[in-house]
Amino acid sequence: MEWNNGNISFSSNFVSPPPQSSSSSALLYNYSFNCNYNLDHFPVVETTTPVATGEGEQNMAGAGVDHQKKKRLSQDQLEALERSFQEEVKLDPDRKMKLSKELGLQPRQIAVWFQNRRARWKTKQLEHLYDTLKQQFDTISKEKHNLQQEVMKLRSMLREQTTRNQGSMAHTDVSGEETTVECTSVEILSCNNYMYNVEDFNQISASAPPFWWGAEAAHLPSYP
Amino acid sequence: MEWNNGNISFSSNFVSPPPQSSSSSALLYNYSFNCNYNLDHFPVVETTTPVATGEGEQNMAGAGVDHQKKKRLSQDQLEALERSFQEEVKLDPDRKMKLSKELGLQPRQIAVWFQNRRARWKTKQLEHLYDTLKQQFDTISKEKHNLQQEVMKLRSMLREQTTRNQGSMAHTDVSGEETTVECTSVEILSCNNYMYNVEDFNQISASAPPFWWGAEAAHLPSYP
């Protein structure tokens, strides 16, 4: 199943679309060892490690080398893990050992990957939930507006009828509801200050000085 | 060996409140070095490193020791960073160096902390946004319902009037809107399958077998 929220991706990279064999950058993962000229303006620690004697299998078991560098699982490994995850998000010991052997990873690494994967998924989940809710809010908002229009119209018709009728029987009823319609229309306007799509939300934080870091005190919780 | 599968366990452990200064467990952070008997049933790698000669100051600079253990910043450090963050979420080089010296941390660590802090905040942000939206959705939902009621009532009144009036002038208009009211009332019901509070959201995933891992195929994007 493609999850593809069915929307636009301004910032080309939100959750790496399971790089399923399509993107080209994927292949570089495993082979980009020390291209980090991104040293936050100081020589970085790193240098400590034994520098890793060359080796073929991912992450030695107990032998003492490597230890740093070469995080990032390979594309093949990721795909296998991903497949397994799609089948079942929880990991029983059997599957763990099987994957461990198949992929040449520590059982621990398998477990960790699944844990992180679940956590990641949960985050995405919230984003998706938000988008869905937002969409439904917009829908219902429009519908409400229509209903308000209709109420107005019906009232006016009723008023007309009443006048024509000469009889004043229903008059009190009609005016009695008046306030309801008015107050709600205000609600709608005040609400919309808070509404974003998740894409918007990503957008604003993506570029340089995300506005909300300044407006923090406005209506946001400032979260300790 | 299945460890729980369809069993519910309503245990209320919601997101651990950021241990901010209040909880007592905080002090233990810095001193819990090797209490890891949580080894996912195998000895863990680690052993590789030079084993770290004893040391006093947090995270040496370029010298090659330590390098593992002792993650988790101390409570004092966290408080200082937090204060600084509240003042200004972005970090200019001056502030970075100042904090680095004051707290005995690598400048890199300061930078990383700020980056992570911003990311964390953004997540919280989304949760808050969701809650707000949810609340407003509920409100507007109720209001819409009221409006629908009112439309019904007005229509019925109008019908009555019309009948009494004998004249059939407004008849077409009234029936013309009929569909609007009907279809929207269905919308409301179908929507509510998606709605949670963030607390609910945390709740369901907190306890043992989060329902959605089973119901994944239901209405969720299955997010690869």
Next chain:
DNA sequence: GGAACACAAGTAATAAGGTTA
């Protein structure tokens, strides 16, 4: 125009506290 750096997003791995068999 390119090196150096800041940043967001994503990713491993660790830590701490709760559950369950």
Next chain:
DNA sequence: ATAACCTTATTACTTGTGTTC
């Protein structure tokens, strides 16, 4: 009582992008 796992939070790193000098 404990081992194995889980979730949540955190730390640190990777990668890609944008900015600045």
